[in-house]
Amino acid sequence: MRLIADLFILTGALFVFLAALGLIRMPDVYNRIQAGTKAATLGVIAILIGVGILYPQWWAKLLCIAGFVLFTSPVGSSTIARAIYLSGVRPWKKAVRSEEAS
Amino acid sequence: MDESAGMRAYTLAFLSSFLLWILLTGSLATEEIGAGLLVASVVSVVSGPHLAIFNGLRLHPLALISLLDYLFYFFFALLRANLDLARRVLAPSLPINPGIVELETTLESSLGRMLLANSITLTPGTLTVDLKDERLLVHWVAVPEGGDLSTATRQIVTGFEKRISGFLK
Numbered sequence: 251m252r253l254i255a256d257l258f259i260l261t262g263a264l265f266v267f268l269a270a271l272g273l274i275r276m277p278d279v280y281n282r283i284q285a286g287t288k289a290a291t292l293g294v295i296a297i298l299i300g301v302g303i304l305y306p307q308w309w310a311k312l313l314c315i316a317g318f319v320l321f322t323s324p325v326g327s328s329t330i331a332r333a334i335y336l337s338g339v340r341p342w343k344k345a346v347r348s349e350e351a352s
Numbered sequence: 353m354d355e356s357a358g359m360r361a362y363t364l365a366f367l368s369s370f371l372l373w374i375l376l377t378g379s380l381a382t383e384e385i386g387a388g389l390l391v392a393s394v395v396s397v398v399s400g401p402h403l404a405i406f407n408g409l410r411l412h413p414l415a416l417i418s419l420l421d422y423l424f425y426f427f428f429a430l431l432r433a434n435l436d437l438a439r440r441v442l443a444p445s446l447p448i449n450p451g452i453v454e455l456e457t458t459l460e461s462s463l464g465r466m467l468l469a470n471s472i473t474l475t476p477g478t479l480t481v482d483l484k485d486e487r488l489l490v491h492w493v494a495v496p497e498g499g500d501l502s503t504a505t506r507q508i509v510t511g512f513e514k515r516i517s518g519f520l521k
Contacts, residue, residue: 265434272441280491281450284479285437291474292434310375324473324480325466331481331491341450341491 251303258300265293278342279334287327294319360411361403366396409463409520418518425515429475436476440493451495453505456486457513464520471512478508 272285295316302312373388374380409415440447459465469480469488477493488509496504 265438268434268438268441272437275441275446276448277446278450280479280481281448281493284477284491284493285441287479288430288433288437288474292430307378310378314372314375320474321470324470328469328473328480328483331479335452335481335489341452 255300255303258296258303262293262296262298262300265289265296269293279339280331280341283327283331287323291319291323362396364409365399365403366392369395409461415519418515421518422512422515425511426471426474429471429511433474433476437493448493449495450491450493452481452489452491453495453501455488455490455505455509457488457509458486459513459516459520461520464516467516467520468509468512471516472508475508475512 266289269286269289272289273282276282276285298312298316298319302309370388370392373392374385377384377388457465457468459468465483465486469483472478472480472488472490479491480488481491482489490505490508492505492508495501
């Protein structure tokens, strides 16, 4: 049991790490939001599952947390993306970078 | 709002707040249940008339099945999204081709549209940027080169739309 829980928590930490790496590697704000939202959501849920296996008496509260994260994190990122879109930022294009290089 | 729709809003508000109470307290003791019933009644009486979000819910047994179907589909889409993103982030060449596409939904209720927008945000390579009536602006990490763009964009929504329309208008 302990091992399975640790595996879940480790996987979650790995996804959160990938989210952070995505924030650094992606070229523009939209792609960064994408990397941050998806990986962090799954990462948090995997960690919650791991904690749920370690402490089965907490499952109801963990379920609540997972539900709130699932609902609010995409709303938050869509709202940020919308604000950025309305303020006139357009998506990054590969062609721009090759122009800079030449 | 007619009489039956009003009753429905009160009932749904009561049931959802009571369920949340039980989940948060995590106990089935008589005092807790009693306090929960009291609080849920107050909440539903105060907020019931203002709750428009429940209007789109379809209430029949088949809706439960499509809700479960949607949850499974959503979960696997979330897994695929993460593996896809991990591959893109870790690949040294950073294989992305971003762009913004526009698409339309047939869902009518605001709750259904919100759920669809949320689902799109959490699935492979897509991020909902704006939602205006039935039009969705979606940022796509890897817009396919050439080919039929409108068919490709339809594929983002159809899977979710079909399943959500089972339990929401």
